[in-house]
Amino acid sequence: MARFVLNKSVSLPKKRMTTTYHWTVDYAAEVHEGSFYLEGREMPRPWVDVTVSEYVDLPSIMGDRIRQTKSFKDGFVSASLDLAQAFGDVIDDYDWGYESDYEKTYRTGVNTWQFITDSGALRDSLDVKTRGV
């Protein structure tokens, strides 16, 4: 549970702050949602949902960052970047438990289907835009 302690040094933001995360590779949605191909199926690997629901406690992180920076705007930006980092970690390391039926390995130890990252192109295509700060 995040508890916000306000003091005079913290000014409330006047407009809404948003951060948009966009993975620009064209197969991002297919990986996230899975896809039914004529030849078979690729299971979904929803790294966004997993990160937000299992990996990070956003209200706590937001509260911590705002306390550390003593600013809603700086804290928001800082927490947004924490989340971006967490997305990358889940893409790299989360084991989805799907057995791969073929070996498409670009990076040692990465078996496509079980993890997401092989070339890292998806992970590195993340574009973060913060507005209202």
Place this chain on the structure above:
Amino acid sequence: MSQLLPTDNTVLNFRSVIATLLNDELGTFSGGVKAIWIEPPSAPSTANGLMAVISRYSRQFSPDLYQWKLTLIQFDKSDQGVAALDRAINKVRRRFPSQRRDSILDYRDESYPQASFSIGFSRIAYPNLR
């Protein structure tokens, strides 16, 4: 804005809402059963026409916010099939106007047209649930 399901947040309830909503668009499995599936166990790899796949477990984002996942796959790539998928997408969007994330996959020759929805609900709407 809180969205409401008829009584509670079980997967069977969400399934029945979808089955009613998409009654005219959904296809059938072999044997004539309505093509709507709760996963796991794994969904069949094909159906006649439009198939709806619902994740058995909702995803919990915070103590009061959870999310159901719905995927629509159209195995009939004819004009009529694509039109039925269109109608189904519009119906889902109208029924769940808020807290919804859509992923309409790019059309490719080697895959079937597919739309995924993550639909959020607030537990505050169900004061009687624990």
